[in-house]
Amino acid sequence: MDGEGFPSGRPALIEAEDLWLTVPARPSGVNPTGNPGGLDILSGVSLRVGEGEAVGIVGPSGSGKTSLLMLLAGLERPTRGRVRIAGTVLGDLDENALARFRRRTTGIVFQSFQLIPTMTALENVLVPLELAGRADGVATATAALAAVGLDGRLGHLPTELSGGEQQRVALARAFVTQPRLLLADEPTGNLDTRTGESVMALMFSLQQQYGTTLVLITHDPALAARCDRRLHVRDGRVTADHPLRRDDP
Numbered sequence: 100m101d102g103e104g105f106p107s108g109r110p111a112l113i114e115a116e117d118l119w120l121t122v123p124a125r126p127s128g129v130n131p132t133g134n135p136g137g138l139d140i141l142s143g144v145s146l147r148v149g150e151g152e153a154v155g156i157v158g159p160s161g162s163g164k165t166s167l168l169m170l171l172a173g174l175e176r177p178t179r180g181r182v183r184i185a186g187t188v189l190g191d192l193d194e195n196a197l198a199r200f201r202r203r204t205t206g207i208v209f210q211s212f213q214l215i216p217t218m219t220a221l222e223n224v225l226v227p228l229e230l231a232g233r234a235d236g237v238a239t240a241t242a243a244l245a246a247v248g249l250d251g252r253l254g255h256l257p258t259e260l261s262g263g264e265q266q267r268v269a270l271a272r273a274f275v276t277q278p279r280l281l282l283a284d285e286p287t288g289n290l291d292t293r294t295g296e297s298v299m300a301l302m303f304s305l306q307q308q309y310g311t312t313l314v315l316i317t318h319d320p321a322l323a324a325r326c327d328r329r330l331h332v333r334d335g336r337v338t339a340d341h342p343l344r345r346d347d348p
């Protein structure tokens with residue numbers, strides 16, 4: 100199927116149409132996708148995600164999940180096709196406008212936390228607030244860290260925090276500007292099972308509290324099952340789209 104999916108009954112926050120991502124063919128000339136002009140990482144992916152919806156993206160390693168997320172984040176541009184987030188077509192924006200739009204609209208959480216190593220927990224969470232020109236930065240960042248249970252770790256550097264604590268700082272940083280969209284790429288991939296579960300409980304709780312739209316890449320079926328919908332990606336295509344939790348009939 101083409102990934103248009105089930106109507107969620109909510110206004111769309113993400114509308115992606117016929118996304119292709121093609122990279123130059125490998126020097127060996129061997130190209131499993133059969134495109135002589137290059138290697139198709141994504142092949143005509145279309146999807147709509149409703150405001151406030153949580154979508155789990157599952158699929159084999161190398162199927163294109165992270166690449167799709169990068170296009171939705173505007174961190175990569177598609178070779179063909181269009182991404183519209185909250186009514187804005189990302190391809191219409193130059194790099195500066197795109198960065199501003201992303202700061203206003205999108206939070207991102209990665210498997211490897213991606214905290215700035217020379218900054219304390221508080222300073223890491225302050226970064227998006229300062230970029231947004233917020234005068235209330237310290238109080239807001241402190242409250243965000245308290246909300247993830249880290250009010251006792253404000254002055255700690257990432258190396259002085261456990262993996263679960265680092266990911267909670269990353270969640271605080273992602274949510275502190277209350278973005279409409281949160282993109283998460285295997286956020287529990289580097290955590291043990293129990294820590295991963297508590298980080299995920301926190302992420303879903305913040306997502307529901309703020310009504311954030313969530314796109315979550317995961318290899319964990321239990322995590323995908325906590326989403327409203329589950330998209331299967333295989334060989335650069337969306338091959339199935341299942342409604343789950345709240346949209347179940």
Ligand SMILES: Nc1ncnc2c1ncn2[C@@H]1O[C@H](COP(=O)(O)OP(=O)(O)OP(=O)(O)O)[C@@H](O)[C@H]1O
Pocket residue numbers: 122140158159160161162163164165166167
């Ligand atoms: N810039 C690039 N140049 C060439 N190939 C790339 C590039 N980026 C990604 N790929 C290839 O595209 C395919 C999809 O990669 P992607 O990281 O999106 O997969 P994934 O589904 O997220 O995998 P995983 O579950 O292992 O993280 C892979 O085969 C990868 O090697």
